[in-house]
Amino acid sequence: MSRARILILNAALGPLDYRVPPGMHVEPGSIVIAPLGPRQLLGVAWEPDRMPSDAEVGDNRLRNLLAVADAPPLGAALRRLVEWTASYYLAPPAAVVRMALASTSALEGARTITEYRATGEVPTRLTPQREQALERIGDRQGLIRELASVAEVSDAVIRGLVKIGALEPVAVDIDSPYPVPDPAFGAPTLSPEQQAAAATLIAGVAARAFAPTLLDGVTGSGKTEVYFEAIAEAIRTRRQTLVLLPEIALTEPFLRRFHDRFGCDPVPWHSGLRSSQRRRAWRALASGAALVTVGARSALFLPYRNLGLIVVDEAHETSFKQEEGVHYHARDVAVMRGKFEGCPVILASATPAIETRQQVALGNYAELQLPARFGGAQMPTIEAIDLIEHPPERGRWLAPKLVAAIETTLAKGEQSLLFLNRRGYAPLTLCRTCGHRFQCPNCTAWMVEHRLTRRLACHHCGHIEPTPRVCPECQGEDTLVACGPGVERIADEVTALFPNAKTAIVTSDTIWSPAKAAEFVARMEARDIDIVVGTQLVTKGYHFPNLTLVGVVDADLGLEGGDLRAAERTFQQIRQVSGRAGRGEKPGHVFIQTHSPKAQVMQALITGDADAFYTAETDARRDAGAPPFGRYAAIVVSSEDQPAAHEIAIAIGRSAPRIDGMAVYGPAPAPLAMLRGRHRYRLLVHARRALDVQDVIRDWLRAVEWPSKVRVTVDVDPYNF
Ligand code: ADP
Numbered sequence: 001m002s003r004a005r006i007l008i009l010n011a012a013l014g015p016l017d018y019r020v021p022p023g024m025h026v027e028p029g030s031i032v033i034a035p036l037g038p039r040q041l042l043g044v045a046w047e048p049d050r051m052p053s054d055a056e057v058g059d060n061r062l063r064n065l066l067a068v069a070d071a072p073p074l075g076a077a078l079r080r081l082v083e084w085t086a087s088y089y090l091a092p093p094a095a096v097v098r099m100a101l102a103s104t105s106a107l108e109g110a111r112t113i114t115e116y117r118a119t120g121e122v123p124t125r126l127t128p129q130r131e132q133a134l135e136r137i138g139d140r141q142g143l144i145r146e147l148a149s150v151a152e153v154s155d156a157v158i159r160g161l162v163k164i165g166a167l168e169p170v171a172v173d174i175d176s177p178y179p180v181p182d183p184a185f186g187a188p189t190l191s192p193e194q195q196a197a198a199a200t201l202i203a204g205v206a207a208r209a210f211a212p213t214l215l216d217g218v219t220g221s222g223k224t225e226v227y228f229e230a231i232a233e234a235i236r237t238r239r240q241t242l243v244l245l246p247e248i249a250l251t252e253p254f255l256r257r258f259h260d261r262f263g264c265d266p267v268p269w270h271s272g273l274r275s276s277q278r279r280r281a282w283r284a285l286a287s288g289a290a291l292v293t294v295g296a297r298s299a300l301f302l303p304y305r306n307l308g309l310i311v312v313d314e315a316h317e318t319s320f321k322q323e324e325g326v327h328y329h330a331r332d333v334a335v336m337r338g339k340f341e342g343c344p345v346i347l348a349s350a351t352p353a354i355e356t357r358q359q360v361a362l363g364n365y366a367e368l369q370l371p372a373r374f375g376g377a378q379m380p381t382i383e384a385i386d387l388i389e390h391p392p393e394r395g396r397w398l399a400p401k402l403v404a405a406i407e408t409t410l411a412k413g414e415q416s417l418l419f420l421n422r423r424g425y426a427p428l429t430l431c432r433t434c435g436h437r438f439q440c441p442n443c444t445a446w447m448v449e450h451r452l453t454r455r456l457a458c459h460h461c462g463h464i465e466p467t468p469r470v471c472p473e474c475q476g477e478d479t480l481v482a483c484g485p486g487v488e489r490i491a492d493e494v495t496a497l498f499p500n501a502k503t504a505i506v507t508s509d510t511i512w513s514p515a516k517a518a519e520f521v522a523r524m525e526a527r528d529i530d531i532v533v534g535t536q537l538v539t540k541g542y543h544f545p546n547l548t549l550v551g552v553v554d555a556d557l558g559l560e561g562g563d564l565r566a567a568e569r570t571f572q573q574i575r576q577v578s579g580r581a582g583r584g585e586k587p588g589h590v591f592i593q594t595h596s597p598k599a600q601v602m603q604a605l606i607t608g609d610a611d612a613f614y615t616a617e618t619d620a621r622r623d624a625g626a627p628p629f630g631r632y633a634a635i636v637v638s639s640e641d642q643p644a645a646h647e648i649a650i651a652i653g654r655s656a657p658r659i660d661g662m663a664v665y666g667p668a669p670a671p672l673a674m675l676r677g678r679h680r681y682r683l684l685v686h687a688r689r690a691l692d693v694q695d696v697i698r699d700w701l702r703a704v705e706w707p708s709k710v711r712v713t714v715d716v717d718p719y720n721f
């Protein structure tokens with residue numbers, strides 16, 4: 001009689017035991033279909049001694065497994081990663097393994113699936129609904145339900161369009177192979193510095209052993225070309241590479257560079273993929289046929305057949321920190337995956353995180369430096385504009401000096417970038433008569449005015465409403481005033497100042513797909529844009545040789561709030577955006593508008609002395625016992641029922657263990673006291689490094705009970721506090 005322990009894809013349940021019927025082959029990692037009550041769920045077989053079962057069930061009461069999926073078993077390295085992630089981040093193993101099976105539909109039988117796309121032949125008489133649906137679908141292709149969701153109509157409307165011939169079926173073969181990248185295709189001539197770094201990385205790939213390396217080079221130093229050489233080595237030896245990028249909008253420029261270097265695209269993985277693309281990619285990387293995958297953080301848990309290299313580009317980016325579901329940091333999990341797989345991990349950054357620098361200092365990570373820009377390009381000059389001494393004109397946000405610099409840049413036919421990390425027109429809208437402010441009904445946050453779409457939007461939950469013309473409180477007409485600037489408002493100012501210049505706004509509102517990013521790049525290269533006004537989306541990845549001026553509209557913005565990483569993040573962000581200036585032959589200039597030009601972070605930016613800044617920050621962290629010298633964990637208690645959340649938060653606080661080297665603060669309302677309609681309280685745990693804080697929290701929470709309307713989540717190594 002054969003018994004198997006199965007991790008069922010249901011986060012509320014632990015592993016369960018099943019009977020393996022005669023003739024069925026199940027080994028650790030096998031993806032199986034198991035009965036649960038009346039349902040059939042996917043699950044993964046696990047070593048029983050590594051995953052204690054929730055319920056001890058006698059042999060005679062076991063249910064039979066139903067089937068083994070037509071897919072390779074999850075490998076041992078990935079299974080160890082799942083265990084580590086679940087344990088370190090205090091997450092249910094099923095929630096982690098779900099990310100590995102991201103495309104459960106990849107396991108279904110059909111190898112060909114039918115998608116639909118417009119035929120271009122539009123019948124003369126269409127209902128308004130069908131007409132609008134066709135317009136929204138445009139040149140997209142997808143399943144009926146995908147097109148229905150794009151067009152915001154029912155499936156029946158899409159089927160109707162198929163029936164009348166406006167949409168046609170297209171067969172997609174999900175087992176059709178991907179092209180194999182050619183390591184010799186566009187090999188560049190490396191500079192001696194690049195060559196030295198590349199040689200070390202290539203040797204690392206050839207050694208087939210775990211080795212984390214920080215590739216630390218200033219913006220424009222040619223880091224990408226260097227780690228491409230390591231990828232080329234992996235391709236030559238037919239092993240797989242995973243490249244993690246922080247932002248989906250970054251993938252397009254990356255894909256293009258990859259194509260130039262290797263003659264074809266890598267396999268992309270991100271949340272914007274259609275289900276057929278997902279299925280095809282999953283199968284190809286699980287079989288080992290897809291040699292290079294480029295993806296967002298979720299690509300980290302996929303079942304690569306033989307991973308030979310992991311690259312985390314822009315490794316300092318805070319967007320690698322996942323803030324929903326399983327709270328993990330993709331940079332740290334990437335290093336762990338490399339450890340379990342026994343392969344090198346390259347962290348590339350011009351502004352490495354203090355945590356990463358500390359690993360280098362401890363000797364845990366190697367470091368390769370590229371201290372100069374490639375091809376003799378100079379680093380830009382950086383100058384602060386003191387907003388107190390040289391303020392903008394009344395009702396404006398750009399100081400005269402910055403305006404003059406834009407004018408000069410325009411006159412030379414070069415491009416400018418104005419950076420402000422705030423989407424929309426204004427962060428706060430209020431009524432000038434009665435003082436009414438617009439607050440999100442679901443969150444403790446102000447609604448942000450977006451003039452381009454004439455809407456108020458909550459940037460936390462996505463709630464939107466039309467901008468009213470009349471104040472809902474006092475019924476005053478046209479009394480609403482915008483307070484403070486967002487990128488749209490800066491763009492308005494630029495247009496008023498330079499009516500003949502071509503201005504573009506670059507935010508997640510305007511660049512929401514790789515195609516949009518490609519369009520933006522093309523327009524920049526064709527010099528169809530003179531002035532870009534953008535958020536952090538434009539601070540990285542892009543290379544525009546004709547862009548010579550960068551203006552930071554409000555350098556103090558990120559310093560508000562007193563977050564532990566505020567200074568570090570401000571430094572990184574402004575260094576990155578400065579790095580967009582003067583990447584070609586023409587010299588770049590950066591102006592930083594600030595109210596406190598004497599602040600340490602501003603001085604470090606101006607002098608370019610990164611080491612001094614990092615040393616001071618690191619010392620301050622050490623003194624405070626803050627990461628990486630101590631650690632934090634946040635316990636967030638939330639519920640739609642405020643008293644219930646509060647009560648449980650207090651109960652958890654009361655049962656906090658007294659442990660040497662650990663302090664518990666709170667409960668207090670979380671930084672966003674209400675989010676998506678849930679009231680949130682937070683306890684902050686501060687512990688010394690050596691303490692196994694996960695173990696402590698696990699035992700502590702096990703002793704407290706709460707009703708199902710209350711949710712308790714733990715965020716280990718939290719950001720944003
Ligand atoms: P980083 O990633 O360090 O910011 P990039 O890799 O984007 O730098 O390189 C900056 C620019 O220099 C890019 O346009 C890149 O194509 C170019 N470049 C870098 N190395 C080489 C090389 N060896 N030969 C030709 N062009 C290079």
Ligand code: ZN
Nearest residue numbers: 440443458461
């Ligand atoms: Zn909201």
